[in-house]
Amino acid sequence: MARPLALGVLLSGGGTNLQALIDAIAARALDARIGVVVSNQAAAGGLARARTHGIPSVVVPHGDFPSRAAFDTRLVEVLHAHGVELVVLAGFMRLVTPVLLGAFPARVLNIHPALLPSFPGLHAERQALEHGARVTGVTVHFVDEHADHGPIILQIAVPILPDDDEERLHLRIQRQEHRAYAQAIQWIAEGRIRIDGRHVLVDGAPIDADATLASPGVSQRTSS
């Protein structure tokens, strides 16, 4: 069997996506190991999750560095020191620079709580609610120099309900994030992903051409 893919998880917050990866690895649904968890926030809840599971964790406070590039140089040192092969941003609220992207070409992933390119940036759920969108969701994508922008690997749509507030919508999106991230990383671990410009090809992944999500539901039938 191939050796597990070594992940470096970067986060700034509570780390439920980190936890989902830990759980997927434990359940043998993800052939990976987490080499290190890195946070720019000393108080990030994700660091405690790492410690609980015996995963090395490192705090790199961004305020200690004179530039984004200097901060990323330190991140790269930490990731290399822990043998990381794939960098996984999981609620990491910093823009990455060519320093990190150059050290891990096509090997940096992000997850975002919206169907990109809709609602990039902060408070994606709030943006979707304020816009009056009926459907939003989750995007897993490769990272480039622009926020929430690189080639898309996987999206899952989530309906917005009439009585949703930000928290309720966030919790439903989060459940789908936890499925989506482990799946996308497993495809990479299996060597099934190829990038062609903005397009990501996933070898052998099924797509239901007739699947739809209407919100509100639609009773009309198609004529064909």
Ligand code: GAR
């Ligand atoms: C997740 O919802 C993730 O999609 C979002 O931060 C949250 C982190 O949650 N990331 C972004 O908005 C990136 N633009 P977690 O700490 O519980 O994993």
